[in-house]
Amino acid sequence: MWTVPRVTLRIAFCFSVAVASGVCSAVFASEQGVVISKPWRNEPNDDLLYPLTIIHLNDFHARFEETNTVSTRCKPDDGERCIGGYARVVARVKALQQEYADRNPIYLNAGDSFQGTIWYTLLRWNVTSYFLNMLPADAMTLGNHEFDHGVEGLVPFLEAIRSPMLVANIDDREEPTLQGLYQKSIVLERGGRKIGIVGVIHHATDTLSMTDRVRFLDEVESINREVSALKQRDVDIIVVLSHCGFTIDQHIAQECPEVDVIVGGHSHTLLHTGDVVDWPDQPAGDYPFVVEQASGRQVLIVQAGSFTKYVGHLLVYFDEHGEAVRWEGNTEYLNEQYAKDEQIEHELEPWRSQVDTLAVRPVGSSKVFLSKPACRTGECNFGSFVADAFVDYYVGRGEVEHEWTYAAIGITNDGGLRTSLNAGTLTYEDLVTAIPYENTVDTFDLRGQYLLDALEYSASRYNTADVLQFSGLRVIFNLTRPAFQRVQQVDVRCRVCRIPRYEPLDPNATYRIAIAAWIGSGGNGYEMFGQHRTNVRVGPLDIDVFERYVVKMSPIMQGTDGRMVFVT
Incomplete structure (x- = not known):
């Protein structure tokens, strides 16, 4: 049984005088009282801070086409709103990469790309790898549903995908066909700094999918072991790419002393700061969700719902020691107002013809x-x-x-x-x-x-x-x-x-x-x-x-x- 960690619950407001002067303090309510973070704009030492932008997607679940608000195929003739879909995801991720180009953007995918629509039922890993490779993530992790057709159904995907696949907590000694097709972690260099990305999957995945003889290890122990190795390589910023769910992510944040940010998936949790109007889901917490460790360090958790309804982007400023000192960002709801990527739309057509005859x-x-x-x-x-x-x-x-x-x-x-x-x-x-x-x-x-x-x-x-x-x-x-x-x-x-x-x-x-x-x-x-x-x-x-x-x-x-x- 995990202990619920001390958490920061809500960003409250910016004082109007501070806003007028270009300085805004974040006020947080927690179990320990009120914590006021460092100002996040127009600081005199801004040039000494390192900005890292994390753009992220999770639990794609084969939503290649836009959907209605309950994430099945959209029927506009029936008056349904058409939202999400991979073309909107790609268009928005590309726009964010360009918008934050001077602030070291990385794009992460937190798993469960497989399963969920007739596209996957008919076309399996082939269509999944094809479209994910059109905008490769800088790193991905595996979700439990990537095992839904066993190791045999996963291996071709791993061989085809052009993004580094990261999982630190699996034991593949009895599944040799998996060996060499993934890594425990990767080091990304951006703007002269080293960012360590560690992948992790739910420790009980063998009870959730057809994992054959793959064994799944404790998340915290695996992360801490891998982070220790990364520290030996002068990595001072650590991001965990997790397909473990929001509850376990909070446990990881509490028990992994060197982790800075957790990019999550699996629980389909929407984290968002501010009001949501006419969104399909209600937020489970603020974005980012902040966990305070016993030492006083704060760890940031983000997750962006599911089914291509949302994309998240988090801008974190780190000091020279690799400590996060302030941050901003949010999830965005990809409703019908968001543009679609034209190339993705074009490439979907020949695949769609294979699906439509049966689907409709x-x-x-x-x-x-x-x-x-x-x-x-x-x-x-x-x-x-x-x-x-x-x-x-x-x-x-x-x-x-x-x-x-x-x-x-x-x-x-x-x-x-x-x-x-x-x-x-x-x-x-x-x-x-x-x-x-x-x-x-x-x-x-x-x-x-x-x-x-x-x-x-x-x-x-x-x-x-x-x-x-x-x-x-x-x-x-x-x-x-x-x-x-x-x-x-x-x-x-x-x-x-x-x-x-x-x-x-x-x-x-x-x-x-x-x-x-x-x-x-x-x-x-x-x-x-x-x-x-x-x-x-x-x-x-x-x-x-x-x-x-x-x-x-x-x-x-x-x-x-x-x-x-x-x-x-």
Whole structure:
């Protein structure tokens, strides 16, 4: 368990007199009181400070084309706003590189370029490396989704990409095909100074993706070890390029004494200073988010949301000792007012022709918004719809008398649902974007006690991607209780019965479950499934099951029905 660090929470204001004189002091509120930073303009010793500009992108997730505000393909004819897309990212990054050309700009990509749209489903690493190479980042790190098709699916990307790939905390001794295709760190020289960039990925990536025999090491230990080596090379500015998520980034900031800036990804966290009007997301904190170490040093954390909706830029001034003394910058929302790069738009066309025939095919329609954000904190209609689809596929496939379905329980998780779906026409691309991972919908038998263990684990992971969504269960969770004591009541729908009904869970009874293969095999911490399941049968692809149910239920009118209740 990590201790939440002391953090700086908010930049407040500039005194009007100071602004008039060209000097502005930042006022920060923290747990320790108010801290006033050094002025950031018109300082007499400005010439002694070294400016470094960090332009950054994270969690691209194959948004080659512009999207709507929930990050599926934009349908302007339906009145949707068209935002983001790689052409806007490239145009804005190029403009920032030019704007800050005299302040040592570097461009960093914090991972998860793979997965998330039909472009990746059909074209994989080929299209990803092609377009990333049109504007190579000065450094990248790997995200967990780069492993979604195993090491075999990652190696060609690493061979093709022209940016240095940085990961300091993986052990590839049992995966020789990865060896030599990435580095732990890199030293960039800008304006006579050496900047060390250290890459790091989430230590539990082996539970999040198909990592084969790659081992993942502790982030803090790996960073500190690599930073020590960089210091031996006279590097005095350290930037961590992280695909670990905002919570772990704060832990890194607290425990890595030589780190100056952390450029983050993985948690899709939007950091922004100031008001946001009509943005798709609300900021989780100021930009940059400032963590104060026990020594009094301040470490800056930045992250720019996800799905090409945002680009971040941070200008940091360092003294002669490599200490950050002041900074400015923010995330920018790439709405329809931002220009697109014409070359990228042109190059997208031949690839788009391969995608469009399949992508724009209408599958069905929905009368309601199918919500993804609600799935981490309770029952959500999108999760219920998908879990119902799993059970529906097996209806009529029972093998004994009165077995109305082969599996009466369906289970998925928040992390398997990638985006919400708007009301209106649903295309095949919408479906693939919402459920992109190509899991099979498998079945297995499981004793009631282990099903109860899974529900307790889900409750312990409240407000994370690990929370289960289900069909055929009615569960009351009491969040006022300690973790792993929160399941207050479970009723289970019968499978072999003339009239389906709900009965109290029997820890010694055996239940049959239809479930996404990744979770069912123990992914995301659900070892009780992987270790104790019996009578396993591999099923069809989830996208095929989902499409079948969308066709059947259109127009969709899915609501919530109380199958999951949280007592708080």
